[in-house]
């Protein structure tokens with residue numbers, strides 16, 4: 590696929606094309622009016638990665654067009670990148686060019702930033718990293734005021750820490766998140782904040798506005814670092830949140846504590862496993878101490894990877910009154926909605942333009958028991 594061009598003049602047309610496809614794809618399922626959440630037209634990406642292209646003494650950021658994969662496209666400016674990344678890019682490149690130890694066999698650079706201005710850069714090499722590299726990288730981090738990580742085969746050197754701190758306001762609360770390098774974080778911070786707001790508004794309609802003790806419990810699958818968990822937990826009596834990645838579960842524990850959330854139990858489990866456990870399947874050691882029977886689940890929240898929900902999770906979902914579904918892949922979302930259509934109808938829909946100028950669209954649906 591060719592590299593996208595990032596022209597704000599095209600923003601509305603590209604979004605409209607995606608919305609048309611979304612409405613078309615779900616026309617057979619009685620899609621209600623879609624609430625649309627726009628991205629900033631530029632400078633919205635909190636993650637970016639580039640190959641480093643060496644030519645003589647130069648080193649440049651590069652990307653590759655899959656139609657012509659051998660020819661690098663040199664990137665002087667990357668308009669989608671959020672300001673902490675965009676401002677750092679030229680300064681980092683200059684610094685790499687001025688330091689042989691940092692430049693030699695550098696293969697890739699990955700940036701991770703937050704809306705609140707934190708930034709981390711991973712320098713990836715095709716050579717082992719030694720003490721000289723570490724001295725130079727430390728000086729680089731201080732000069733550019735950025736956290737630096739060095740990676741090479743079987744080697745990861747974290748100079749300060751391997752995470753960035755996010756913080757933003759949502760519905761009167763200041764939410765804090767630790768975002769760990771190399772694990773899943775939402776790429777478009779502004780759109781993510783709108784997704785959290787939409788999910789909270791939907792949860793309020795589903796009972797989250799009721800007094801404590803009458804809100805029901807939430808089961809959340811694919812919770813990552815607790816991105817939605819932290820936002821939604823105050824709207825439910827209790828939450829059971831699950832996720833497969835160890836790093837994300839550790840970050841989620843920290844994020845719950847940092848936000849003063851005490852009604853969430855977090856378990857590291859694959860969705861297939863928790864679905865099996867809830868269906869009365871085998872006993873899981875990781876569920877020790879979790880009284881599944883004591884939960885009064887009314888709502889299921891899912892934010893799966895592109896592959897969507899597996900069969901066991903679909904079977905679990907059929908037992909819920911309300912399903913809040915965030916999806917980064919309308920195709921698998923449609924398959925899952927079809928699989929649930931005998932028991933559930935779509936009662937609310939949203940589109941989040943998390944990936945402007947690409948054909949990708951993030952969707953939100955509420956499915957309600959018929």
Ligand SMILES: C[S@@+](CC[C@H](N)C(=O)[O-])C[C@H]1O[C@@H](n2cnc3c(N)ncnc32)[C@H](O)[C@@H]1O
Nearest residue numbers: 773811812813816832833834859860892893894
């Ligand atoms: C689209 S991300 C969403 C994460 C989180 N909700 C957020 O907003 O940052 C999907 C998450 O599902 C996790 N995951 C992938 N396959 C899984 C599975 N079979 N069971 C449980 N979690 C899984 C990934 O580690 C990732 O954290």
